Amino acid sequence: MTRIPQQLVECMAAARQVLVVSGAGISAESGIPTFRDAMQGLWSRYRPEDLATPAAFSRQPELVWQWYQWRRRLVADAQPNRGHQALAGLQNCLSTMMLVTQNVDGLHQRAGSKDVIELHGNLFENRCSSSACGHLEPNTDLDATAPPQCPHCGSLMRPAVVWFGEALPEAALARARHGASECQLLLSVGTSAVVFPAADLAWMVKQAGAVLVEINPATTPLTAVADFVLSGPAGEILPAILRALDPEPSDGAHT
Ligand code: BV8
Ligand code: ZN
Numbered sequence: 001m002t003r004i005p006q007q008l009v010e011c012m013a014a015a016r017q018v019l020v021v022s023g024a025g026i027s028a029e030s031g032i033p034t035f036r037d038a039m040q041g042l043w044s045r046y047r048p049e050d051l052a053t054p055a056a057f058s059r060q061p062e063l064v065w066q067w068y069q070w071r072r073r074l075v076a077d078a079q080p081n082r083g084h085q086a087l088a089g090l091q092n093c094l095s096t097m098m099l100v101t102q103n104v105d106g107l108h109q110r111a112g113s114k115d116v117i118e119l120h121g122n123l124f125e126n127r128c129s130s131s132a133c134g135h136l137e138p139n140t141d142l143d144a145t146a147p148p149q150c151p152h153c154g155s156l157m158r159p160a161v162v163w164f165g166e167a168l169p170e171a172a173l174a175r176a177r178h179g180a181s182e183c184q185l186l187l188s189v190g191t192s193a194v195v196f197p198a199a200d201l202a203w204m205v206k207q208a209g210a211v212l213v214e215i216n217p218a219t220t221p222l223t224a225v226a227d228f229v230l231s232g233p234a235g236e237i238l239p240a241i242l243r244a245l246d247p248e249p250s251d252g253a254h255t
Contacts, residue, residue, distance in 0.1 A: 025190020
């Protein structure tokens with residue numbers, strides 16, 4: 001049973017604002033491979049960084065599209081895990097908790113988290129590849145082997161995610177940065193903290209003198225500067241934090 005330092009419990013309970021930043025690691029226990037995991041099956045010969053780029057899509061739209069369709073089917077068949085559920089529970093027992101995610105899988109929302117800030121977009125939306133058009137629509141067909149055409153301008157539709165070299169959605173990034181400047185504690189969960197500008201948030205909080213907590217079975221560039229390092233899987237540590245903060249849940253939220 002994971003033991004949570006009492007000092008951390010008191011910090012979190014006293015914090016007026018807590019910012020949580022999650023990465024692909026929180027979805028690992030739902031069976032979704034992280035970017036660091038070796039890609040599986042026919043995708044094992046590709047590196048995500050080589051596929052998640054505008055150049056890859058303009059060069060090989062069908063290959064990139066099929067990679068996203070593979071990921072969409074993986075996520076559609078997956079369930080949120082105890083880590084996602086515990087974060088949804090924490091949102092109810094902390095005074096103000098902002099949840100910012102680098103993930104595009106929508107599992108936080110399916111676990112019941114509200115007002116999730118998606119810095120890198122969402123797998124289940126498509127956007128027109130023409131920036132002049134930008135038509136957005138839900139992705140409904142998980143089996144199409146080629147990207148559909150935009151109903152407005154005929155250009156290819158693409159996954160509505162942020163690729164490497166692309167700017168993050170301004171409003172989402174501004175809200176996340178505001179949260180980092182206002183919070184008393186940032187909880188970094190399941191991220192290697194090497195993808196920018198998302199990784200800047202933890203450094204902003206550290207520089208502001210707020211408390212930085214890391215949950216990750218491995219070390220990252222944040223580990224050396226974190227005030228609390230909880231080494232282990234999010235699916236165990238987050239429910240333990242929720243139990244420590246809210247021992248007698250009203251709705252039996254803890255698992
Ligand atoms: C941009 C969506 C400029 C797509 C993704 C400095 C400043 C600004 C930019 C840069 C910079 N330096 C470099 C850059 C460029 C680049 C970048 O950061 N490169 C990195 C690789 C060095 N950044 C960009 O290109 C960004 N855009 O800067 O644009 C600009 C500005 C204005 C105008 C035009 C242009 C865009 C970055 C977004 C890219 N899109 N995702 C998709 O998903 O297909 S990023 C992608 O990688 C995911 O979002 C993921 O979160 C992220 C990191 O990948 P992973 O490492 O797999 O995941 P994660 O980091 O979460 O690591 C997994 C962790 O989980 C590990 O630590 C592991 O130990 C842990 N773990 C495993 N199991 C568990 C666990 N933890 C807990 N529990 C477990 N059970
Ligand atoms: Zn269009």
